[in-house]
Amino acid sequence: MSGPATISDRVRALAEQEGLGRALQLFPEQVQAAAERGLRPLGEAPVGTSPILSPAPVFDPLRFERDQ
Amino acid sequence: MTDLAWLSVAEGSALLREKKLSPVEWARALLDRIAARDPHYNAFLAVTADLALQEARTAETEIARANWRGPMHGVPYAAKDIFDVAGLPTTCHSKIRKDHRATSDAFVIRKLRHAGAVLLGKTALHEFATGGPAFDLPWPPARNPWSREHHPGGSSSGSGAALAAGLVPAALGTDTGGSVRNPATCCGIVGLKPTYGAVSLSGVFPLTYSLDHVGPMTRNVEDNVILFHAIAGHDPGDPTSTSRAVADCLSGLDGGIKGLRIGLIEHFYIEDAAADPEQVRGIERAVDVLRSLGAEVQAIRVPPLALWTDCNRTIHAAEAYAIHERDLRERPEDFAALTRARMLPGAFIPASKYIKAQQLRAALCREFARAMRGLDAVVTLSSLFLPCRIDDPAAIARTYDQQCRLVFNVTGGPAISVPTGLSQSGLPLAMQIASRAFAEPVVYRIAQAYCAAAGTCIGAEPRTQPRLVTARTAAE
Numbered sequence: 001m002s003g004p005a006t007i008s009d010r011v012r013a014l015a016e017q018e019g020l021g022r023a024l025q026l027f028p029e030q031v032q033a034a035a036e037r038g039l040r041p042l043g044e045a046p047v048g049t050s051p052i053l054s055p056a057p058v059f060d061p062l063r064f065e066r067d068q
Numbered sequence: 069m070t071d072l073a074w075l076s077v078a079e080g081s082a083l084l085r086e087k088k089l090s091p092v093e094w095a096r097a098l099l100d101r102i103a104a105r106d107p108h109y110n111a112f113l114a115v116t117a118d119l120a121l122q123e124a125r126t127a128e129t130e131i132a133r134a135n136w137r138g139p140m141h142g143v144p145y146a147a148k149d150i151f152d153v154a155g156l157p158t159t160c161h162s163k164i165r166k167d168h169r170a171t172s173d174a175f176v177i178r179k180l181r182h183a184g185a186v187l188l189g190k191t192a193l194h195e196f197a198t199g200g201p202a203f204d205l206p207w208p209p210a211r212n213p214w215s216r217e218h219h220p221g222g223s224s225s226g227s228g229a230a231l232a233a234g235l236v237p238a239a240l241g242t243d244t245g246g247s248v249r250n251p252a253t254c255c256g257i258v259g260l261k262p263t264y265g266a267v268s269l270s271g272v273f274p275l276t277y278s279l280d281h282v283g284p285m286t287r288n289v290e291d292n293v294i295l296f297h298a299i300a301g302h303d304p305g306d307p308t309s310t311s312r313a314v315a316d317c318l319s320g321l322d323g324g325i326k327g328l329r330i331g332l333i334e335h336f337y338i339e340d341a342a343a344d345p346e347q348v349r350g351i352e353r354a355v356d357v358l359r360s361l362g363a364e365v366q367a368i369r370v371p372p373l374a375l376w377t378d379c380n381r382t383i384h385a386a387e388a389y390a391i392h393e394r395d396l397r398e399r400p401e402d403f404a405a406l407t408r409a410r411m412l413p414g415a416f417i418p419a420s421k422y423i424k425a426q427q428l429r430a431a432l433c434r435e436f437a438r439a440m441r442g443l444d445a446v447v448t449l450s451s452l453f454l455p456c457r458i459d460d461p462a463a464i465a466r467t468y469d470q471q472c473r474l475v476f477n478v479t480g481g482p483a484i485s486v487p488t489g490l491s492q493s494g495l496p497l498a499m500q501i502a503s504r505a506f507a508e509p510v511v512y513r514i515a516q517a518y519c520a521a522a523g524t525c526i527g528a529e530p531r532t533q534p535r536l537v538t539a540r541t542a543a544e
Contacts, residue, residue: 011416018415019393023400023408030408038385038416042424043378046371049431051424 073234077291091142141184174271191226202404221254228255246473248283249485256496264480268303326362350497382425389414
């Protein structure tokens with residue numbers, strides 16, 4: 001990724017793939033800004049955080065029994 | 069008789085119970101005031117006068133027969149137009165929901181009906197509880213009663229404005245990144261984001277499933293406790309609702325804060341961002357008050373504000389986009405520009421980033437729990453800046469993330485915004501008091517002790533607070 005033109009091409013492709021062709025046509029600058037914001041990586045997590053040791057969403061199979 | 073516009077829930081409730089005030093008289097006085105003054109503030113999207121008078125008459129009859137239901141019986145309130153009320157539209161302040169009509173009540177509306185409260189109407193918000201004050205929607209944005217040219221905060225902007233303008237003594241808001249506490253801050257009132265799961269989300273249009281909270285908004289702390297007690301409690305229909313009993317926040321409310329240990333998160337507004345000096349002076353004065361009341365206040369550190377912001381905003385954008393995906397694809401022009409700016413990033417967030425944000429949330433919560441060891445609560449700023457002009461979208465966008473509220477949507481613990489005074493330009497200043505999950509009693513106790521000592525809450529005794537009265541009167 002080198003310059004704005006490349007980013008725009010990428011954004012265009014992503015937006016169309018996402019079904020946002022109409023938004024892209026009507027609000028191209030907003031779609032561009034949204035893509036930049038959405039694709040920006042997260043900040044550095046606190047020391048000791050690991051994607052292996054800290055699974056985020058916890059699935060609880062018993063919950064569906066309790067819901068009955 | 070006290071001016072009914074500024075009557076608190078607690079005072080009004082006592083008068084109603086003693087039959088010194090009629091619920092019909094109170095409701096009618098506020099409906100008249102709304103008719104006369106709300107055109108200046110746009111706090112209400114719909115005024116439910118007929119329903120209100122009917123509920124007020126029922127309350128009057130019941131109280132006359134000594135069938136008093138509790139402290140909200142006969143008390144007027146308003147609800148952000150994101151809560152379902154059977155037979156009424158839930159517009160979410162959006163063109164997209166203009167023709168919607170709810171078939172049943174949200175759980176909290178049902179609870180307030182059972183409590184005998186009187187719904188005066190539904191209040192303005194930022195479209196779908198995000199974005200900002202928009203001028204490209206079917207309804208105008210709510211205005212700040214302290215200065216009509218300034219942002220009243222949001223997204224529960226109408227609820228905040230209605231309270232500060234003396235149109236209602238109590239209101240409901242929702243809070244995903246600070247939407248109860250921001251209007252509380254900007255309008256000089258009291259707003260609590262309770263513990264996640266403490267108040268049901270059933271029948272409330274979602275913004276971000278895992279960060280949404282329903283919260284009480286009032287002009288003073290005691291009233292906030294009363295409304296919180298009325299709406300909190302288990303809802304079997306809401307998978308996020310806790311079955312834990314609601315803690316009694318009222319009996320220890322006036323117990324004082326001598327000996328309490330409070331952490332001060334000042335790096336948020338001194339190191340992580342350069343906050344407005346008046347907001348900083350406001351919280352410094354507030355900390356002096358807390359110390360003078362016997363609390364031990366010490367600076368603590370948690371992860372930097374930017375990391376909390378990243379976490380909250382990633383989860384927010386991804387989940388909100390999942391809700392609005394079809395409309396953003398098919399009719400993006402029907403959203404306000406500010407709303408699109410908040411929601412469209414969700415289309416581009418990779419699944420891995422969303423999952424990492426959830427992992428980050430767990431890590432941040434662990435860090436917060438570690439920092440809270442040995443402490444009863446923490447205090448920090450709410451807004452980093454003063455309310456900006458309402459007609460300046462660049463300033464709205466710039467200040468959107470310049471705040472410390474979203475931290476506590478990530479932790480899920482209770483956080484309250486209380487006024488700390490006024491800026492030189494007469495705009496409200498505020499701080500937050502927060503704690504660990506289900507610690508509402510201690511958060512309220514600190515808020516009550518502070519507000520009683522500092523005299524910064526409007527409504528309870530407004531005439532003893534000349535600066536507040538002067539500014540409010542000027543706004544009117």
